[in-house]
Amino acid sequence: MSKIKVGIVGYGNLGKGAEQAITQNDDMVLVAVFTRRNPSEVKIATAEAQVCHLDDVLQFKDEIDVMLLCGGSATDLPEQVPALAEHFTTVDSFDTHAKIPAFFQEVDQAALRGGNIALISVGWDPGLFSLNRLLGECVLPQGETYTFWGDGLSQGHSDAVRRIEGVKQAVQYTLPLEEAVNRVRSGENPSLTTREKHARVCYVVVEDGADQQAIEQTIVTMPNYFDEYETTVHFIDEATFTAEHSGMPHGGFVIRSGESAQQHKQIMEFSLKLESNPAFTSSVLVAYARAAYRLSHNGERGARTVLDVPFGLLSQDDPATLRKRLL
């Protein structure tokens, strides 16, 4: 059987993760990585694949079955996905929640113009967490849905700490507050805001002679980012920072705490504990690339999300094999 020919646009953490994830799926092959940088300066891990400039992407129209768009949600994806969905089957991880409806519309029109499938907002949140929110409310219509994030690295909050004068290196982890988690898991159905559910912990390396007390004060009082959270700041040396805080762990859980009609408490939970957030997100993208390929071969056209895709399409196995093995 011929392999699914995959292209990757963007070669940051997510693009590199996707390249690696493809190696775990023996029905797929990476054809090319597309970049806006000078291709000769981008070294990729896959010997058999090419590195090309994004401007040349249309030359690959007949050589790529699915294009994985691995750029950022702020500026890359809003521009690249509508442009490429007209010419390729695409999968992206657009994650600006509030802008998803408008993004969907635009990508849908582009995909319909080109007769393609475009799977948008694939990943774990949005993505697998969205699926579990939906499943929870459909199976237990009477109840509450809770999402907790962490333990995990927050890129935006880490950046905010790094911008403080005297800070040399910094990471910020978001942690679910155990007391809040336990109240939810017990079926109590409390009302909790995001800040009542999470704490923030920072690990900071300071420049020589910097005022640690002033830095700590600046962090814990920073409006929007930290001031309303339970925030802890740890000062560490650079060697410890490099050894212990170079990874990108993340995770979290979606809990549906419901009652069936005769007041029986029923609790559903989906959780992730990830040593590498980009490696996992790109693994999700690659699994859904297979589904996008199949949808396209089945004659479907337009934009789709994970909510539209049966899990059976994610697998290399045919439906009869899946029924026998997994039901």
Next chain:
Amino acid sequence: MSKIKVGIVGYGNLGKGAEQAITQNDDMVLVAVFTRRNPSEVKIATAEAQVCHLDDVLQFKDEIDVMLLCGGSATDLPEQVPALAEHFTTVDSFDTHAKIPAFFQEVDQAALRGGNIALISVGWDPGLFSLNRLLGECVLPQGETYTFWGDGLSQGHSDAVRRIEGVKQAVQYTLPLEEAVNRVRSGENPSLTTREKHARVCYVVVEDGADQQAIEQTIVTMPNYFDEYETTVHFIDEATFTAEHSGMPHGGFVIRSGESAQQHKQIMEFSLKLESNPAFTSSVLVAYARAAYRLSHNGERGARTVLDVPFGLLSQDDPATLRKRLL
């Protein structure tokens, strides 16, 4: 908008649960319960619905959109589902894992003959657990999948204890062994058999003058059921039994412990903690009844399983609303 008209075949725990679950879904209405008993002797909770003999079910061909088959997997469903799938859109919870492939074939042919959709083996295992096994292995192709059951009442094991002479009442709970669970959650990927993952706990009421020591010995040495498990027996009085052991709790979890390509450990877990197993299973059936109805309206024909159904079809909301609310 007109409601989805639902019928229920079989009025045991599952049928009663389905009747209750329908009341939590305002786009559905129960039309009739079908029974093999004398209908005048079956009292149901829904004033607006009829109770009819199963022999008369074909008279309702044009009055029921989806038929929920709530009989047992041993003898009821293998007979009833193929017979009814020719005339109705059906949803069942057939759960004899080894027989699912043959059951699917037979139901598929019946459903195709009648131009209907038949959703088989809906529930939580098979069902939601199967979905999570599939998702886990597709997103993390390199790894192990573990299923733990419990804390939960096992009907078969409870029956086995009740058959012992001198036993008046008994329940058996299956419990996941914490040490095994922790090893799996840590990402160790141990090799574990079902019996290495679970313990069994019995609560027993004895007849006056019965030999408790002999009964305990009979339980813990019972071949296949208990002899190879860590089994604990508690003797209690009848009042305690009635007060504390009349429910049907269950649950469990599916864990995928995998590694992405650069050796990052990634753990996915789906868990259920259910005060009432039949109430939850029937809630799943009812959510999938909506999906079966939609598949049928979309012109699909034949047998399907949960692996073939996008979660979006489970919801009353249209896709645009779901994207806005849940992604």
